[in-house]
Amino acid sequence: MINEQIRDKEVRLIDVDGEQLGIVPVKEAQRIADEKKLDLVKISPNAKPPVCKIMDYGKHRFDQQKREKEARKKQKVISIKELRLSPNTDTHDINVKIKKAKEFLQDGDKVKVSVRFRGRELGHTEVAFKIFDNFAEAVSEYGVVEKAPKMEGRSMAMFLAPKNS
Template sequence: MKISRRCLIIKELQINEEIRDKEVRLIDADGEQLGIVPGRKAQELAEEKRLDLVKIAPNAKPPVCKIMDYGKYKYELTKKEKEAKKKQKVINVKEIRLTPSIEENDIKVKAKRAIDFLKNGDKVKVTVRFRGRELGHAEVGKQVLGKFANLTSEYGVIDKQPKLEGRNMVMFLNPKNS
């Protein structure tokens, strides 16, 4: 019994002896189509070139396999993923909690903190938490959120209007694109 050079189980791609199809559409290492060949012959061709046979399109009729260096392919794939990760911007959501009976100076302090978050490019989730009978006066919470939005309007815009969710009224602010 022959032991393959490399027989790894990867979540999606099948390689070498894992491919048990009778016929496959074969692509050479140079990208040249070799047509439909028996699965055994495709594996032999890959072994002759000291490369791996990788099933790249398992759902096609017949499945498409390519002769390639699987280790190099996997390395380049992880390299591309790292590059993509570097380029993407992470947006954090910071939360500020208020109460319906918040004092004027307290709301200014919280607004100043929210402005710092917005300057850093973070989204801000502003929550007014109702306790007990305060829930009967949801309009007071809406007024507090409106006042908060006015204080931060220079640096942020309302992304999601105030909405009552259980015992909390929530509003989201996005940083302004300046």
């Protein structure tokens, strides 16, 4: 709440410099703020009496938005990239997928490697475990196995996380 929106009878007033002016009536606090051509801003509404500060509210809001924007810039969004294989994927094709997985891990993304089974392939799930072992060993320089290979319906999946995190 700012200026005329403050409905309390008395407030604890803090000056622009952070100096406490004591408990004063709201009208008096508003008059002091008007003399300095600044706003009266309610900082702590739950205190007894509420705490108000004299400040330039527009500048305060601008600085606050600037800080929030900086915080958003610094945060890293981790996304999950998926690579799909099949039990009879050839060696060269797996090497291409490994190269792609290394790129994703270097960028800081997690990688989901999945092997899709069709028809009779479902009876030979041990092939997928071999593929996953080779895959994890090949990318061990850049990432670690976050979630071991596990069956999910007709496919088996393994999650890799970047090593630096």
